[in-house]
Amino acid sequence: xxxxxxxxxxxxxxxxxxxxxxxxxxxxxxxxxxxxxxxxxxxxxxxxxxxxxxxxxxxxxxxxxxxxxxxxxxxxxxxxxxxxxxxxxxxxxxxxxxxxxxxxxxxxxxxxxxxxxxxxxxxxxxxxxxxxxxxxxxxxxxxxxxxxxxxxxxxxxxxxxxxxxxxxxxxxxxxxxxxxxxxxxxxxxxxxxxxxxxxxxxxxxxxxxxxxxxxxxxxxxxxxxxxxxxxxxxxxxxxxxxxxxxxxxxxxxxxxxxxxxxxxxxxxxxxxxxxxxxxxxxxxxxxxxxxxxxxxxxxxxxxxxxxxxxxxxxxxxxxxxxxxxxxxxxxxxxxxxxxxxxxxxxxxxxxxxxxxxxxxxxxxxxxxxx
Amino acid sequence: xxxxxxxxxxxxxxxxxxxxxxxxxxxxxxxxxxxxxxxxxxxxxxxxxxxxxxxxxxxxxxxxxxxxxxxxxxxxxxxxxxxxxxxxxxxxxxxxxxxxxxxxxxxxxxxxxxxxxxxxxxxxxxxxxxxxxxxxxxxxxxxxxxxxxxxxxxxxxxxxxxxxxxxxxxxxxxxxxxxxxxxxxxxxxxxxxxxxxxxxxxxxxxxxxxxxxxxxxxxxxxxxxxxxxxxxxxxxxxxxxxxxxxxxxxxxxxxxxxxxxxxxxxxxxxxxxxxxxxxxxxxxxxxxxxxxxxxxxxxxxxxxxxxxxxxxxxxxxxxxxxxxxxxxxxxxxxxxxxxxxxxxxxxxxxxxxxxxxxxxxxxxxxxxxx
Numbered sequence: 079x080x081x082x083x084x085x086x087x088x089x090x091x092x093x094x095x096x097x098x099x100x101x102x103x104x105x106x107x108x109x110x111x112x113x114x115x116x117x118x119x120x121x122x123x124x125x126x127x128x129x130x131x132x133x134x135x136x137x138x139x140x141x142x143x144x145x146x147x148x149x150x151x152x153x154x155x156x157x158x159x160x161x162x163x164x165x166x167x168x169x170x171x172x173x174x175x176x177x178x179x180x181x182x183x184x185x186x187x188x189x190x191x192x193x194x195x196x197x198x199x200x201x202x203x204x205x206x207x208x209x210x211x212x213x214x215x216x217x218x219x220x221x222x223x224x225x226x227x228x229x230x231x232x233x234x235x236x237x238x239x240x241x242x243x244x245x246x247x248x249x250x251x252x253x254x255x256x257x258x259x260x261x262x263x264x265x266x267x268x269x270x271x272x273x274x275x276x277x278x279x280x281x282x283x284x285x286x287x288x289x290x291x292x293x294x295x296x297x298x299x300x301x302x303x304x305x306x307x308x309x310x311x312x313x314x315x316x317x318x319x320x321x322x323x324x325x326x327x328x329x330x331x332x333x334x335x336x337x338x339x340x341x342x343x344x345x346x347x348x349x350x351x352x353x354x355x356x357x358x359x360x361x362x363x364x365x366x367x368x369x370x371x372x373x374x375x376x377x378x379x380x381x382x383x384x385x386x387x388x389x390x391x392x393x394x395x396x397x398x399x400x401x402x403x404x405x406x407x408x409x410x411x412x413x414x415x416x417x418x419x420x421x422x423x424x425x426x427x428x429x430x431x432x433x434x435x436x437x438x439x440x441x442x443x444x445x446x447x448x
Numbered sequence: 449x450x451x452x453x454x455x456x457x458x459x460x461x462x463x464x465x466x467x468x469x470x471x472x473x474x475x476x477x478x479x480x481x482x483x484x485x486x487x488x489x490x491x492x493x494x495x496x497x498x499x500x501x502x503x504x505x506x507x508x509x510x511x512x513x514x515x516x517x518x519x520x521x522x523x524x525x526x527x528x529x530x531x532x533x534x535x536x537x538x539x540x541x542x543x544x545x546x547x548x549x550x551x552x553x554x555x556x557x558x559x560x561x562x563x564x565x566x567x568x569x570x571x572x573x574x575x576x577x578x579x580x581x582x583x584x585x586x587x588x589x590x591x592x593x594x595x596x597x598x599x600x601x602x603x604x605x606x607x608x609x610x611x612x613x614x615x616x617x618x619x620x621x622x623x624x625x626x627x628x629x630x631x632x633x634x635x636x637x638x639x640x641x642x643x644x645x646x647x648x649x650x651x652x653x654x655x656x657x658x659x660x661x662x663x664x665x666x667x668x669x670x671x672x673x674x675x676x677x678x679x680x681x682x683x684x685x686x687x688x689x690x691x692x693x694x695x696x697x698x699x700x701x702x703x704x705x706x707x708x709x710x711x712x713x714x715x716x717x718x719x720x721x722x723x724x725x726x727x728x729x730x731x732x733x734x735x736x737x738x739x740x741x742x743x744x745x746x747x748x749x750x751x752x753x754x755x756x757x758x759x760x761x762x763x764x765x766x767x768x769x770x771x772x773x774x775x776x777x778x779x780x781x782x783x784x785x786x787x788x789x790x791x792x793x794x795x796x797x798x799x800x801x802x803x804x805x806x807x808x809x810x811x812x813x814x815x816x817x818x
């Protein structure tokens with residue numbers, strides 16, 4: 079049964095699009111009447127998601143497109159590379175897809191990022207629709223137009239800003255999501271509180287148990303408020319020159335954890351969870367927030383099922399390892415690390431910090447490996 | 449000695465940029481004061497152009513950028529692929545280039561297209577400057593923001609619309625251009641007459657000899673008027689949904705010649721030269737222009753040193769070979785060939801034509817191989 083619980087409009091002039099949040103969306107053919115017309119539709123998905131949802135989507139699209147095909151890619155961040163992207167191009171060119179062909183990204187963040195970049199680049203741009211099937215991708219990839227692949231020397235280094243025509247956040251698809259991945263998605267939900275909306279933070283404190291139990295209305299509200307806040311931030315800074323960087327709260331430490339442990343050992347959201355705690359501690363040491371706020375944030379992250387302490391990346395010089403990973407972050411400028419800090423609950427600020435303070439935070443917030 | 453003969457402003461809102469046309473531009477450090485500031489500048493060029501002009505450019509840029517480096521790619525359309533593009537990314541990431549790094553494309557169309565796509569994609573977009581060193585790239589790549597690489601299944605299939613910050617058309621760099629390539633560039637100059645400006649066409653008839661002898665003022669005027677017309681067309685249709693297609697006058701037949709002969713056997717401009725004659729004949733057969741116009745256009749193309757007759761692509765079914773190549777053109781929609789035809793001198797129109805008429809034109813306009 080189809081139920082659209084929320085509709086969020088992303089206002090970007092002639093690149094505006096709606097985000098629909100609800101149940102039964104991807105199998106409802108009527109939903110796709112608003113998509114661009116074309117002879118061909120191509121579903122891009124992966125080996126994990128395809129057996130779960132691709133047939134439903136294919137059937138729904140068949141009412142609108144004479145030809146609907148699937149490209150099924152291998153699953154995982156390790157395949158977010160040129161070779162896999164090229165499988166999409168091979169398919170499109172091999173089947174005579176023209177510049178009106180619509181791509182449908184069915185999967186998590188990796189599928190969304192790759193399909194989006196394929197859509198941005200194929201014949202210099204074809205329309206695409208996002209159908210994120212994880213909580214993380216529903217709150218994070220629905221807004222902002224970031225698409226990319228990885229390069230051996232860095233994550234998301236090659237890509238484009240490119241907007242979808244429609245985003246469907248079908249909450250039904252979260253039913254098959256492992257609990258660990260639901261928690262990882264909650265990290266990106268939680269971050270919107272400290273950086274922008276403490277009323278939402280309080281709501282999350284009240285509904286964390288419901289969210290982890292996949293209460294439909296609670297999930298819909300969490301996704302809605304997250305994309306609204308993200309849209310507000312991105313709307314003021316589409317190309318990431320300043321304000322948008324606050325969306326990376328917890329990500330600077332988090333990326334260091336991911337990179338230092340080897341990608342795939344910690345989920346992105348797990349790194350962000352521990353990273354937010356570290357960024358909160360750094361904010362406290364700079365006199366921007368008090369201990370009560372840090373404790374409150376730490377508690378909510380813990381209740382979301384996320385780690386609240388960072389791993390030891392190097393037994394000899396742990397802080398040095400974190401610092402060196404953080405200096406090669408894409409947001410760094412000429413080696414200067416820009417931290418997203420909390421300047422009083424509900425407000426973020428972008429600034430650098432003395433290495434000595436950062437080292438203290440790392441010493442406080444990391445647990446030696448068992 | 450530096451002389452700026454013309455300055456054409458391309459008005460695209462916050463993506464506007466100037467095209468400077470003149471002498472001594474690429475070695476003049478003062479010119480680059482208007483470029484975006486950054487720690488690093490990277491010159492992307494090829495093995496043919498690097499020994500001629502890269503040192504001059506590097507010296508001029510050194511006044512503005514603490515670090516200036518070169519990426520020297522192999523020369524030729526055969527290298528306009530992902531592997532070569534990735535050499536640029538390897539260099540940028542290997543040298544810690546950040547998202548402010550400015551790329552300078554120094555070379556012909558292949559270098560411009562690849563550097564532009566690298567700039568569009570590196571960290572989702574860094575600034576770039578075009579320094580086209582061939583007549584073709586000066587008139588064709590300076591305006592329009594088209595960037596791309598080839599895919600084994602098609603030319604320019606993967607790319608982006610991405611605007612440079614500045615274009616320098618240094619006429620001095622044409623001095624080292626083979627006569628055959630100057631002629632190929634003239635094909636793209638001539639096309640602007642029939643599609644948009646017969647006064648310019650008359651001017652070209654008067655100055656063709658001066659142009660082929662590399663008269664500086666004549667070249668400057670030809671480049672200026674070409675980019676002005678292209679800018680006018682593109683300004684009304686940046687993303688190529690309709691009007692912009694008229695810039696492909698001669699290109700539908702031309703691409704069939706290039707593809708049918710195997711890329712590299714005919715220069716692009718040579719294919720366009722013969723292709724314009726064929727498109728003019730088709731226009732005549734549809735009653736849009738008279739024989740006098742066709743003869744006048746053919747004569748000018750001949751005086752530019754270009755072929756006016758197409759090659760035989762298939763001794764058994766030559767028209768069939770042309771038609772099958774034209775049906776897979778990127779502009780074709782669901783296999784329907786869209787020809788750019790002349791609807792009275794100075795005005796272009798986009799339309800399909802009966803196969804029988806196209807076959808007659810091909811029979812009339814092709815010379816059997818000697």
